[in-house]
Amino acid sequence: MPLYRGVNMERNGHEMDSVKQSGNLLGLNLAELEDFAVSYGQPRYRGRQLYHGIYARRVRDFGGFTDLNREFRESLSSLHQITYPEVQREFRSHDGSVRYLFRVGDGNSIETVSMPEENRTTLCLSSQVGCALDCRFCFTALLGGKRNLTAGEMIGQVLAVAAAESLARTARLNLVFMGMGEPLLNLPQVLKAVKILADSKGVGVALRRITVSTVGITPRIEELAREPRRPKLALSLNASSEEQRSALMPINKKYPLAELLRVCRAYPLRPWERLTFEYVLLEGCNDSDADARRVADLLRGLRAKVNLIPYNSGPELPYRSPPFERVLAFQQILTDHRIPAFIRLSRGQDIRAACGQLSLEGLRQSALPASAS
Numbered sequence: 586m587p588l589y590r591g592v593n594m595e596r597n598g599h600e601m602d603s604v605k606q607s608g609n610l611l612g613l614n615l616a617e618l619e620d621f622a623v624s625y626g627q628p629r630y631r632g633r634q635l636y637h638g639i640y641a642r643r644v645r646d647f648g649g650f651t652d653l654n655r656e657f658r659e660s661l662s663s664l665h666q667i668t669y670p671e672v673q674r675e676f677r678s679h680d681g682s683v684r685y686l687f688r689v690g691d692g693n694s695i696e697t698v699s700m701p702e703e704n705r706t707t708l709c710l711s712s713q714v715g716c717a718l719d720c721r722f723c724f725t726a727l728l729g730g731k732r733n734l735t736a737g738e739m740i741g742q743v744l745a746v747a748a749a750e751s752l753a754r755t756a757r758l759n760l761v762f763m764g765m766g767e768p769l770l771n772l773p774q775v776l777k778a779v780k781i782l783a784d785s786k787g788v789g790v791a792l793r794r795i796t797v798s799t800v801g802i803t804p805r806i807e808e809l810a811r812e813p814r815r816p817k818l819a820l821s822l823n824a825s826s827e828e829q830r831s832a833l834m835p836i837n838k839k840y841p842l843a844e845l846l847r848v849c850r851a852y853p854l855r856p857w858e859r860l861t862f863e864y865v866l867l868e869g870c871n872d873s874d875a876d877a878r879r880v881a882d883l884l885r886g887l888r889a890k891v892n893l894i895p896y897n898s899g900p901e902l903p904y905r906s907p908p909f910e911r912v913l914a915f916q917q918i919l920t921d922h923r924i925p926a927f928i929r930l931s932r933g934q935d936i937r938a939a940c941g942q943l944s945l946e947g948l949r950q951s952a953l954p955a956s957a958s
């Protein structure tokens with residue numbers, strides 16, 4: 586049987602090409618799965634059954650699609666799969682967080698972190714393989730930029746962790762696109778993934794529990810603002826002046842801080858929403874009282890909060906975390922200026938936690954056996 590019978594395939598040509606190559610149905614949305622079913626001479630509602638099975642019931646074997654007729658199931662089994670990223674290695678921290686090194690279809694590695702809390706689990710997802718943006722304090726930047734992930738590879742991170750940790754569909758999840766890569770440079774695929782993740786008939790994660798974090802690709806922030814159903818937005822600030830930010834984050838030369846803040850002020854926040862500014866504290870670099878006062882000035886009047894993240898250091902980069910008293914002093918200045926500020930301690934410090942560190946180690950130690958947990 587041919588892979589496709591060419592019915593109504595033009596609309597979804599790109600995705601269908603990728604399915605033709607990989608055979609993997611993970612990442613197709615409802616309309617694409619309906620078209621897919623029709624290409625097999627099946628009614629459109631078979632696509633809805635596939636969608637429900639892949640994302641809501643999380644079935645991975647076509648034999649489990651007992652609502653499909655046997656002939657269709659057998660055709661699917663012979664030509665297609667529902668494949669999640671493969672767990673290459675996993676690292677368990679004393680604090681309960683788990684870092685997964687996943688192998689994706691083309692052999693590249695990506696990282697996903699699971700951080701369980703009392704009544705929810707936060708998953709930090711990657712949107713690209715590596716990253717080309719070269720933030721000076723970032724371990725992922727040392728890998729360089731390789732390629733965008735597909736929607737299926739992003740959804741696959743969620744479903745693979747849920748499977749590994751036996752998280753039921755009803756488990757409360759927070760999803761943050763804050764792992765490897767700049768999500769707004771892969772916006773179409775990120776939005777496609779978010780729509781399937783946030784669909785109550787899909788993966789079923791509440792939309793307001795999904796956050797996309799960006800260094801500030803301003804035209805893409807404006808594009809995101811026009812989306813009727815969009816995730817929450819976090820901005821990676823990390824500096825208190827143009828000069829300092831350009832030194833730490835070269836992308837600031839292309840999209841300066843002033844322009845970023847202008848776009849943030851125009852961003853159409855929903856009534857329940859505020860912007861999150863992430864600020865990685867680097868000792869002697871961006872952590873002074875003067876820095877804190879400048880950050881307060883920059884954010885004045887914005888409906889926003891600041892997450893202060895003491896740096897998680899490693900031997901590859903020269904930056905260090907400030908003493909905790911400095912972190913507290915920085916927080917106090919922001920609070921005094923009525924900017925809500927929270928200290929976010931990095932999870933999993935005992936397992937080389939910062940994003941990109943696992944992949945760097947993986948490159949160095951690729952000969953090690955696949956179990957480090």
Ligand code: SF4
Nearest residue numbers: 716719720723726766
């Ligand atoms: S901090 Fe984010 S955007 Fe910057 S290099 Fe690292 S992964 Fe890329």
